[in-house]
Amino acid sequence: MGMTMTEKILAKHSGRDSVSAGDLLVSQLDLILANDITGPPAIDEFEKIGRPVFDKDKIALVPDHFSPCKDIKSAEMCKRLRDFAREHEITNYFEVGRMGIEHALLPDAGLIAPGEVIIGADSHTCTYGALNALATGVGQTDVGAAMASGTTWFKVPAAIKVELKGKLPKYVKGKDIILTIIGMIGVDGARYQSLEFCGEGISELAMSDRFTICNMAIEAGAKNGIFPVDEKTLDFLKGRVTREFTAVSADADAVYDREITIELDKLVPVVAYPHLPENVHPVSESTGIIIDQAVIGSCTNGRLEDLAQAAEVLKGHKVHPHVRCIIIPATQEIYQQAMKLGYIDTFIEAGVAVSTPTCGPCLGGYMGILAHGERAVSTTNRNFRGRMGHVDSEVYLASPYVAAASAVMGRIASPEEVIK
Amino acid sequence: MSKVWRYGDHVDTDVIIPARYLNIADFEELAEHAMEDIDLSFAPNVQKNDIIVAGRNFGCGSSREHAPMVLKVKGVKCIIADSFARIFYRNAINIGLPALEIGKEVEKIEAGDELEVNLTKGEIKIVNKGIVINTKPLPEFVQKIADCGGLINYVKGEN
Numbered sequence A: 001m002g003m004t005m006t007e008k009i010l011a012k013h014s015g016r017d018s019v020s021a022g023d024l025l026v027s028q029l030d031l032i033l034a035n036d037i038t039g040p041p042a043i044d045e046f047e048k049i050g051r052p053v054f055d056k057d058k059i060a061l062v063p064d065h066f067s068p069c070k071d072i073k074s075a076e077m078c079k080r081l082r083d084f085a086r087e088h089e090i091t092n093y094f095e096v097g098r099m100g101i102e103h104a105l106l107p108d109a110g111l112i113a114p115g116e117v118i119i120g121a122d123s124h125t126c127t128y129g130a131l132n133a134l135a136t137g138v139g140q141t142d143v144g145a146a147m148a149s150g151t152t153w154f155k156v157p158a159a160i161k162v163e164l165k166g167k168l169p170k171y172v173k174g175k176d177i178i179l180t181i182i183g184m185i186g187v188d189g190a191r192y193q194s195l196e197f198c199g200e201g202i203s204e205l206a207m208s209d210r211f212t213i214c215n216m217a218i219e220a221g222a223k224n225g226i227f228p229v230d231e232k233t234l235d236f237l238k239g240r241v242t243r244e245f246t247a248v249s250a251d252a253d254a255v256y257d258r259e260i261t262i263e264l265d266k267l268v269p270v271v272a273y274p275h276l277p278e279n280v281h282p283v284s285e286s287t288g289i290i291i292d293q294a295v296i297g298s299c300t301n302g303r304l305e306d307l308a309q310a311a312e313v314l315k316g317h318k319v320h321p322h323v324r325c326i327i328i329p330a331t332q333e334i335y336q337q338a339m340k341l342g343y344i345d346t347f348i349e350a351g352v353a354v355s356t357p358t359c360g361p362c363l364g365g366y367m368g369i370l371a372h373g374e375r376a377v378s379t380t381n382r383n384f385r386g387r388m389g390h391v392d393s394e395v396y397l398a399s400p401y402v403a404a405a406s407a408v409m410g411r412i413a414s415p416e417e418v419i420k
Numbered sequence B: 001m002s003k004v005w006r007y008g009d010h011v012d013t014d015v016i017i018p019a020r021y022l023n024i025a026d027f028e029e030l031a032e033h034a035m036e037d038i039d040l041s042f043a044p045n046v047q048k049n050d051i052i053v054a055g056r057n058f059g060c061g062s063s064r065e066h067a068p069m070v071l072k073v074k075g076v077k078c079i080i081a082d083s084f085a086r087i088f089y090r091n092a093i094n095i096g097l098p099a100l101e102i103g104k105e106v107e108k109i110e111a112g113d114e115l116e117v118n119l120t121k122g123e124i125k126i127v128n129k130g131i132v133i134n135t136k137p138l139p140e141f142v143q144k145i146a147d148c149g150g151l152i153n154y155v156k157g158e159n
């Protein structure tokens, strides 16, 4: 019986010739991730085991959620992470000033390669599927145990095949693709499953689009999302990953629970209304919605291409007087490149607040919290009740194009209304 | 006998424990905010051995283990749902908070019902209605982790 990409990776990492959906197995791990929120409790669990770390080069610790620390409590948590990293000589600890949002940072830092298995105590660990890795979010107890053992248990997920066809229309991006899919199948439409992408339409997608798509696989309930490797993937890996890796592709007779076809030509820019990512509507039907804030950034859409799209819209325009627009480059490297390319100037001239990398407002942490009754358009991945602040505030999810256009118009808007 | 706290579909981790409180490292203190964004009466009134009963996809959203943890700290005996989001389910197992996935049968249980749950037999009795629901036993591998008292002890035992 043929195998999916996910099955092939799990078979190899559990020392088997083949696996199929439903099998329980113990897998070797290539990288284990934790952040400033999940790291400290993971360390507590790790210390109960009383063994050394299994490999100091295969653990990544990133203080990004409430960092640079927003208060004394978060400072204590970051200190715990830092002290642990020093004590165990963890190679991949990323300090403030060198850090970024974990899911943008680790691929850029060359820590992810095709065919690898990565777990992270963060649900958006699934982002790395864009690089043909099996990456999934777990809890902090899983991470604490894995830091000692270098392994974890998995149930092999059933799969949904998502075939992408055709060409992407202008102003339609990865965010619109994944929101459209979530709108179709629902927030539990891929629960416990893997989303396996295929089809000639993939060649249309920049790596940034693929990261955005895999990032939000969890918003459809999926265990992981995964893309095959092509020229663009290899270009991305060049100069970042020097170790050997083995890319996987799906067998022609791989078994899927369900197949979905997405015709890229038919897609339009969309927004997900509160309070679930599945409440997807075309931007064109949403232009009456007044906003107070626009946030562009996060592990979903804080990459250079995302900032380029925001700059394309904001160039020569001003943020609407009633709107606060906040743009957060996802890593220091992206921040610097955006500066060299003039995007940061464009943003500041337009009246945008630009920040050092942090998760900040995405999880309602700090740096852009919403008051009672306020409404934001955001390029982040979750619009749950209270996610960005007050429980009576609202978050609308959209692409950087739409978020930037909305910032200028003071209401939800399509980029075509601004870019003439 | 356990009192039922009944919720709907897609109860996410941001309402189980809002991220704005995640800078609180002390679980007892953190648990005072459990469920507050959908139910202000939960944290002050929940009693030891109470049971949460919910619809589809309970615990969707972030991987924060703080979510099952605050419910456990509050004394919740187990969670019964139509279905669970996968990371929440995994976390609940790993920390020893039983999570029973029973599909549409969950619709028989309403707010205010009184339950008797036998976890080893996988039997849920709705006492006031005289209804018995039988659930699937936990998968063997998961049972092993549960028997060890959670994942950490399981890994310790591997030495």
Ligand code: SF4
Binding pocket: A065, A101, A102, A103, A122, A124, A298, A299, A300, A358, A359, A362, A363, A380, A381
């Ligand atoms: S940017 Fe948001 S979704 Fe991404 S890791 Fe940070 S808090 Fe999580």
